[in-house]
Amino acid sequence: MSSPINAQLTGTFTSDGDTKNISLPSGYTSFRMINITDIGSTAANTNVMRAEGTSSMAAGSGLYNPKTSGAATLALEVSTTTGGFTFISDSAARLNGAAVATSGTDINRANPAVVSTGTTTNLVAGVSVVRMINNTGMFQVSGMDFTVGTVIASTSFELKYLDNTGFAADSTAGFYRIVNADPRFYPRARFITAITQATSAVITLSVTHGYTVGQSVRINVPSAFGMTEINGLLGTITAVTSGATNTITVDIDSSGFTAFAFPTSATAAAGVSFAQVVPVGEAAINSSSQAYGNLLDDATDNVSFTGISIGTTVQTTGKLYQWFANKATAI
Amino acid sequence: MRDMLASTASFINCTGGTNGDNPTEITRSDVDIVVRTLRGNNAYSFLTGVQGEDRFGTAPVRDAYFSLGHTDLIGQLDNVTGFIQKWNYPNQQDTLDAEWGNVSNIRFLLSSIGSTTANASLLGATVYNNFVAGREAFAAIEQDGYSAQFIYRPPIYDGPLALNASVGYKFAEVPRIQNDTWVFNLRCTLA
Numbered sequence: 415m416s417s418p419i420n421a422q423l424t425g426t427f428t429s430d431g432d433t434k435n436i437s438l439p440s441g442y443t444s445f446r447m448i449n450i451t452d453i454g455s456t457a458a459n460t461n462v463m464r465a466e467g468t469s470s471m472a473a474g475s476g477l478y479n480p481k482t483s484g485a486a487t488l489a490l491e492v493s494t495t496t497g498g499f500t501f502i503s504d505s506a507a508r509l510n511g512a513a514v515a516t517s518g519t520d521i522n523r524a525n526p527a528v529v530s531t532g533t534t535t536n537l538v539a540g541v542s543v544v545r546m547i548n549n550t551g552m553f554q555v556s557g558m559d560f561t562v563g564t565v566i567a568s569t570s571f572e573l574k575y576l577d578n579t580g581f582a583a584d585s586t587a588g589f590y591r592i593v594n595a596d597p598r599f600y601p602r603a604r605f606i607t608a609i610t611q612a613t614s615a616v617i618t619l620s621v622t623h624g625y626t627v628g629q630s631v632r633i634n635v636p637s638a639f640g641m642t643e644i645n646g647l648l649g650t651i652t653a654v655t656s657g658a659t660n661t662i663t664v665d666i667d668s669s670g671f672t673a674f675a676f677p678t679s680a681t682a683a684a685g686v687s688f689a690q691v692v693p694v695g696e697a698a699i700n701s702s703s704q705a706y707g708n709l710l711d712d713a714t715d716n717v718s719f720t721g722i723s724i725g726t727t728v729q730t731t732g733k734l735y736q737w738f739a740n741k742a743t744a745i
Numbered sequence: 746m747r748d749m750l751a752s753t754a755s756f757i758n759c760t761g762g763t764n765g766d767n768p769t770e771i772t773r774s775d776v777d778i779v780v781r782t783l784r785g786n787n788a789y790s791f792l793t794g795v796q797g798e799d800r801f802g803t804a805p806v807r808d809a810y811f812s813l814g815h816t817d818l819i820g821q822l823d824n825v826t827g828f829i830q831k832w833n834y835p836n837q838q839d840t841l842d843a844e845w846g847n848v849s850n851i852r853f854l855l856s857s858i859g860s861t862t863a864n865a866s867l868l869g870a871t872v873y874n875n876f877v878a879g880r881e882a883f884a885a886i887e888q889d890g891y892s893a894q895f896i897y898r899p900p901i902y903d904g905p906l907a908l909n910a911s912v913g914y915k916f917a918e919v920p921r922i923q924n925d926t927w928v929f930n931l932r933c934t935l936a
Contacts, residue, residue: 506748510864547869556867557767591864597752599920632925634755646926683867685760685767692755694925714749714920 423739426450431731433541435505438721438739443469445499445722447737449481449730458484465728467499474498474536478728496536497727506718511536511592513547521552521585525577526563529590530570537565538726540574540657542592543621549588552581553682558605559593560620561660575618575660576607582678599714601625601693606633608674609641609689614652615668617691618661625662627651630694633666638677639689644668648694662691746885747813749920750876751860756930757782763936767867770936771818771875773826773848779877779931780850783810788879788927790850798835806834809852812931814875815859821936822846822853851877866934875931882927888917 423442427434446466455461465478476498479488502508518530529546536542542562546555555576563572596602601624608618617633625631628651635645649664677686695714722739729735757779762769769775790808797805806829822828822845830846831837843854853875860874893916900907922928 513864513869545864547864548867553767553867557865557872589869591869598748599752602752603755632755682767685758685762685769687756687758687760687768690755692925693753695922714753714922716748 420740420742424737426734426736428734429729429731431726431729433538433726434724434729435502435719436721436724436737436739437719440503440720442501442722442739442741444740445501445737447724447729447735449733450736451733452481452730454486455481456484456486460489461730461733462728463488465498467501467722467728469501471499473500474725476725476728494727497538497725499725499728500723501721502723503720504718505720506595506598508594510545510594513589513591516549516585516588516590519584519586520588521546521549521555521573521578523579523581523584525579527555527573527576527578528570529573531590532568534565534567534569534571536592537562537571539563539565539571540622543596544571544573544590545593546573547589547591549585551583551679552578552585552588553679554578554581554676556588556682558620558688561622573620575620577618578676580675598716598718600717601629601695601714603690603692606635606639606674606689606691609633609635609644609668611641611668611671611673613667613669614663615644615649615666616661616663618659619691620660622656622660623654623662623691625651625654625691625693627654631662631664632692632694633664634687634692635674635689636687638681638686639674641668641671641674643671746883746920747858747860747876750813750883750922750928750930751862751874753922753925754876754928754930755925756874756932759931759933762933764934765868766870766934768872768932768934770821771825771931771933775931775933776825776848776851779929780810782929783877783879783927784850786879786926788882788924791878791880792839792852795834795836795839800835803833803835804829806847806852807850809847809850810877810879812851812853812875812877813859814853814855815861815873816855816857817859817861817935818853818855818873818875818933819845821933822848824936862932865932868934870934872932872934875933877929877931879924879927882924883920883922885918885920888919893918 449463460480467476560573563574565571604619610616649666653663655661758768759775761772761774794808795806845855862872865872898911
């Protein structure tokens with residue numbers, strides 16, 4: 415005879431409007447959460463009050479109840495296939511999305527570059543990462559990953575940190591895939607999309623970098639990308655930006671260097687390596703109080719997780735949610 | 746360690762092949778680029794050479810760096826100019842179970858859980874990551890002398906009805922690239 419065992423975990427978080435990841439032990443099969451902030455509220459809004467998802471639902475799906483505007487009651491339950499819950503057994507092993515065709519002027523030349531496509535499902539501005547594939551006329555970016563900028567549903571999305579106005583031609587055909595997994599260890603190597611010629615070089619990276627001031631990085635720029643003088647140099651990060659721009663400033667004087675420029679599409683098609691920033695690690699600061707810095711301050715760190723990803727559709731920014739995760743096993 | 750190298754190691758795309766992708770399949774010129782780069786960065790090789798002997802069908806093997814790759818590369822490596830299969834080494838004393846063979850100054854170790862990156866080539870094919878490393882290029886550093894522990898809790902301690910046992914392991918260590926110029930990810934696709 416088997417005996418059922420039910421396990422429940424609970425916790426709270428305040429929504430910041432972005433996708434929220436919560437670590438859970440393996441095997442959890444249901445998840446629900448309640449808006450604590452708006453309990454009893456009669457304000458005129460439709461904030462998400464209650465939401466739930468199960469591991470059997472498709473990724474990104476969920477059920478939720480908005481608040482009735484102007485009353486302390488719940489509106490009818492809504493089901494969604496996007497922006498809901500995704501159960502994750504290993505965040506670094508998640509599969510890429512299906513290949514999606516670009517269309518029209520597939521990738522135009524702009525700052526930032528804009529990808530035209532009839533399918534923008536699951537693309538979230540500032541969060542999603544896409545990998546461009548087989549982009550005719552713009553092979554320079556094929557195989558590279560980019561953080562997505564503004565998304566116009568069923569029409570287009572931006573490659574947020576790519577200024578490709580210097581490219582020779584638009585892309586006329588190709589594909590993209592959503593990349594759901596970031597490499598398991600932080601800090602991560604990132605592709606370079608631009609480097610300024612300045613006393614302190616400013617480097618733009620194609621995907622949200624997560625670097626911090628003080629970290630050491632190696633700059634790899636193959637000859638096809640122009641600024642060969644910087645290739646192989648080691649720099650310390652002196653400033654970072656994120657959000658609208660995605661840059662690091664390093665203590666390398668590039669003012670006299672050759673300009674950074676992507677190779678032509680034909681050159682890229684013939685085979686090139688990409689320009690990249692590689693984290694070397696040490697952000698240790700020696701001081702009188704700490705004569706010998708901790709060389710493991712920025713050692714590679716496994717940041718992958720098992721748990722659940724809560725999408726933006728089933729939460730309301732600024733609200734405190736209490737969540738409950740359950741699993742049941744029979745022994 | 747594999748995933749740490751995949752996350753942070755500098756990479757070099759194979760470009761010497763003819764499959765029309767970027768990176769291409771692995772070729773001798775790609776191997777030479779990595780060897781030249783590691784030698785240029787004064788990386789120490791892992792193994793001394795294997796001296797030639799008077800045995801039919803064998804060939805001496807150079808002192809070598811290790812490359813950690815995926816078993817899908819079997820057949821691909823065999824087609825690389827100058828490839829010496831492990832069985833064609835003058836003797837088998839210094840070979841490893843995972844070793845497939847040698848090209849130039851690299852000895853290739855292959856595993857079914859070798860590193861790959863899905864859909865990452867120009868044409869969207871799987872990219873195979875070959876981590877070519879010199880001696881002491883990377884390491885696993887234990888924290889505070891804490892070594893890995895294998896844990897077994899017999900049923901009597903693991904549940905009120907003594908029905909289930911638990912087995913697991915825990916460790917406190919950090920994988921670390923010690924010299925980033927001594928390890929490269931040589932990325933390739935299949936022919």
